[in-house]
Amino acid sequence: MLRPWSSCSITTLSVRHVGRSYSLNVFPTPVFLKFTPSIPRRNSTHSHSLLPYPYPSPVHANHVNGPGVHMDPFRGPTPSDAQRRTIYALSTPPGKGGVAVIRVSGPHASKVWKAVTRSVRTCATNKVPVPWVAELREVIDPVTREKLDVGLVLFFKGPKSFTTEDVLELQVHSGRAVLSSVLQALSKLPYCRPAQAGEFTRRAFEGGRLDLTQVEGLRDLIDAETEVQRRVAVNGASGIQRARFDALRAQILECLMYIEGFIDFGEDIDELGQEEMFEQARIRAQEIIKCIHLHLSDNRRGEILRTGIKLAIFGPPNAGKSSLFNFLAERDAAIISPIPGTTRDVLSLTLDIGGLPVVLNDTAGIRQRAVDVIEKIGVERAGDVVVASDVSICVLSLEEVVSRTVEGDLQIQIPADVINHLKPDTIFLFNKSDLALDTSSGDFLGLLKRSIPPTVPATMPKLWKISLHTGVGTQEFLDGLASFLKERYAFSETMSLDDSPLVTQARHRDYLKSAVRHLEEFKSFPLSQIDIAAESLRYAARAIGAVSGLDVSTEEVLGAIFSSFCVGK
Numbered sequence: 405m406l407r408p409w410s411s412c413s414i415t416t417l418s419v420r421h422v423g424r425s426y427s428l429n430v431f432p433t434p435v436f437l438k439f440t441p442s443i444p445r446r447n448s449t450h451s452h453s454l455l456p457y458p459y460p461s462p463v464h465a466n467h468v469n470g471p472g473v474h475m476d477p478f479r480g481p482t483p484s485d486a487q488r489r490t491i492y493a494l495s496t497p498p499g500k501g502g503v504a505v506i507r508v509s510g511p512h513a514s515k516v517w518k519a520v521t522r523s524v525r526t527c528a529t530n531k532v533p534v535p536w537v538a539e540l541r542e543v544i545d546p547v548t549r550e551k552l553d554v555g556l557v558l559f560f561k562g563p564k565s566f567t568t569e570d571v572l573e574l575q576v577h578s579g580r581a582v583l584s585s586v587l588q589a590l591s592k593l594p595y596c597r598p599a600q601a602g603e604f605t606r607r608a609f610e611g612g613r614l615d616l617t618q619v620e621g622l623r624d625l626i627d628a629e630t631e632v633q634r635r636v637a638v639n640g641a642s643g644i645q646r647a648r649f650d651a652l653r654a655q656i657l658e659c660l661m662y663i664e665g666f667i668d669f670g671e672d673i674d675e676l677g678q679e680e681m682f683e684q685a686r687i688r689a690q691e692i693i694k695c696i697h698l699h700l701s702d703n704r705r706g707e708i709l710r711t712g713i714k715l716a717i718f719g720p721p722n723a724g725k726s727s728l729f730n731f732l733a734e735r736d737a738a739i740i741s742p743i744p745g746t747t748r749d750v751l752s753l754t755l756d757i758g759g760l761p762v763v764l765n766d767t768a769g770i771r772q773r774a775v776d777v778i779e780k781i782g783v784e785r786a787g788d789v790v791v792a793s794d795v796s797i798c799v800l801s802l803e804e805v806v807s808r809t810v811e812g813d814l815q816i817q818i819p820a821d822v823i824n825h826l827k828p829d830t831i832f833l834f835n836k837s838d839l840a841l842d843t844s845s846g847d848f849l850g851l852l853k854r855s856i857p858p859t860v861p862a863t864m865p866k867l868w869k870i871s872l873h874t875g876v877g878t879q880e881f882l883d884g885l886a887s888f889l890k891e892r893y894a895f896s897e898t899m900s901l902d903d904s905p906l907v908t909q910a911r912h913r914d915y916l917k918s919a920v921r922h923l924e925e926f927k928s929f930p931l932s933q934i935d936i937a938a939e940s941l942r943y944a945a946r947a948i949g950a951v952s953g954l955d956v957s958t959e960e961v962l963g964a965i966f967s968s969f970c971v972g973k
């Protein structure tokens with residue numbers, strides 16, 4: 405059924421096919437195609453499909469649009485077999501070891517198998533590889549026929565392989581000479597070339613094996629150094645994160661379907677009823693906005709857990725900052741000396757504290773009167789590090805800052821330069837308790853709070869008293885710091901899926917914000933402009949889809965993601 409939609413330039417086509425209803429809104433301009441990317445345009449170069457019901461899986465795959473030409477619905481044509489070279493790279497770390505894996509992927513992988521491997525028993529090379537069966541074979545030079553090594557050889561027939569192409573894995577001994585001879589042998593094959601960073605994963609993405617959240621998850625899994633990083637990355641790599649984004653997108657599409665149905669049949673309803681129905685859709689959109697805001701207001705938890713919590717150690721010179729840095733690092737990473745102003749630059753290292761990744765920064769002692777220009781720069785850098793940190797620890801020497809008044813009461817005097825760098829949740833570490841007068845009696849926390857001017861936002865200071873020399877109080881501090889971080893970043897050893905962060909990349913955050921903008925836009929349209937309002941919903945769905953890689957066509961975005969991989973992945 406084709407009928408014109410009176411108030412706008414959309415023609416609505418209602419179709420029933422194999423028991424399913426489709427509402428096809430056709431824009432009479434080529435811009436229409438730009439507006440309607442949310443549904444894969446299967447086997448068609450001029451599709452008008454806006455909203456098939458039920459909504460098809462967003463998992464994209466190459467669709468053959470003619471002999472040898474693969475058409476990705478969102479990225480246009482991908483190279484055919486003839487255009488695509490077979491790539492190879494070492495997939496395990498270089499160096500001495502039991503086994504190294506050299507991976508080959510592309511249309512000529514079976515040719516490579518024939519060229520560089522032969523039977524251990526018969527030395528025959530003219531067999532066809534049996535897919536998914538490990539076979540012990542000689543690895544040879546394709547030109548000289550010299551035996552280079554003996555190893556397990558595995559052939560994966562595409563599309564049942566990581567890249568969805570034919571893949572060959574050569575498991576050889578991991579030694580510098582073996583690896584270089586095998587890689588050199590592969591370079592002699594004219595149909596092969598070395599892989600670029602992330603190229604195997606990129607081919608897996610282009611083949612529809614992985615979406616972008618899985619690609620990012622895979623990269624993070626390889627880079628994961630702590631338990632929490634592994635958990636967050638596994639959610640991404642296994643597709644759990646994508647499913648959560650898909651669920652969000654499905655909610656928007658549901659709202660869009662409601663509006664589409666309304667556009668189709670709404671004219672039979674009186675104006676009051678129409679207003680009421682549109683209001684229902686606005687309420688739905690508001691619920692989705694609320695849900696997205698919940699994810700956006702997570703203090704960048706996912707990004708921080710993924711990249712590491714930036715922890716700054718700051719304070720006056722000679723307080724024991726570098727001593728703390730070394731204590732946490734469990735090695736002599738920084739120079740320690742009794743000379744104030746020893747640390748000049750920012751020192752960084754990555755640590756695991758209670759399963760959480762922490763990027764620890766030691767900084768120059770903050771003082772107004774720096775002895776020279778280099779120390780002055782160091783102090784400026786210290787300030788910048790504190791500002792950019794997620795958590796900051798102010799180290800003070802108890803001996804220096806605590807004294808008694810003439811009345812005999814304890815008093816704390818924090819240097820003014822340091823006070824300027826305090827944040828609402830700064831952690832105070834009072835060091836050198838072995839040298840200081842007894843501070844155990846009385847309300848030390850209350851005393852600390854009173855010593856901070858009311859203009860400074862250190863509303864909830866946490867404090868520990870320790871001696872990095874004698875070790876007194878250090879274990880309590882370590883345990884306390886770990887619990888503080890776990891609580892703050894909502895991490896527990898039994899973290900459930902619902903507790904794990906949805907947004908793990910700045911890219912995800914941008915797309916979610918964009919979806920919110922379009923949903924707000926949708927809500928702002930009056931009933932008379934319902935067709936334009938529907939457009940905003942489509943944009944919102946499109947923004948969420950872009951997180952998984954639907955409709956991400958810019959080489960810039962893809963290049964940035966894949967280039968952060970190592971060669972061989």
Ligand SMILES: Nc1nc2c(ncn2[C@@H]2O[C@H](COP(=O)(O)OP(=O)(O)OP(=O)(O)O)[C@@H](O)[C@H]2O)c(=O)[nH]1
Binds near residue numbers: 721723871
């Ligand atoms: N008695 C005592 N001395 C300590 C303690 N912690 C550190 N020190 C000493 O204090 C001096 C300064 O320590 P650092 O760790 O270099 O201090 P810092 O804050 O990094 O100093 P700057 O580099 O000047 O900013 C060194 O001689 C340390 O051995 C402690 O708990 N007790």
